[in-house]
Amino acid sequence: MGQREDRPGQFIGLLAAATDLGCAPQTLRKRVRSGDLPVFSNPLDRRCRLVRIADLDRLRQPRPIRLASVGPGDAAA
Numbered sequence: 683m684g685q686r687e688d689r690p691g692q693f694i695g696l697l698a699a700a701t702d703l704g705c706a707p708q709t710l711r712k713r714v715r716s717g718d719l720p721v722f723s724n725p726l727d728r729r730c731r732l733v734r735i736a737d738l739d740r741l742r743q744p745r746p747i748r749l750a751s752v753g754p755g756d757a758a759a
Contacts, residue, residue, distance in 0.1 A: 693722065693732040703738060713741070 696714075700707040710733070713719035719737055724730035 692735045694735060694738075695724075696721070696731045696733060699733045699738055703741065 694702070696710055697707055700710050703710070710719060714721045714731075719733060719741065722732045722734075724732055
């Protein structure tokens with residue numbers, strides 16, 4: 683969403699957030715259920731769920747990949 687202004691505390695709808703991130707709305711709903719993404723209700727329409735733009739920016743940040751450690755007996759011969 684190129685027309686949004688980045689201000690702390692600004693919110694957008696869940697569907698607009700999914701479009702902004704380039705993912706399916708179901709993916710964001712999974713993040714909400716797992717606790718990775720806080721969601722808020724719209725005071726004007728309680729059916730509409732809102733997310734903070736700052737939280738979406740946090741999801742965009744690269745994260746280190748955890749590789750499974752290989753023990754001494756696990757190495758292939």
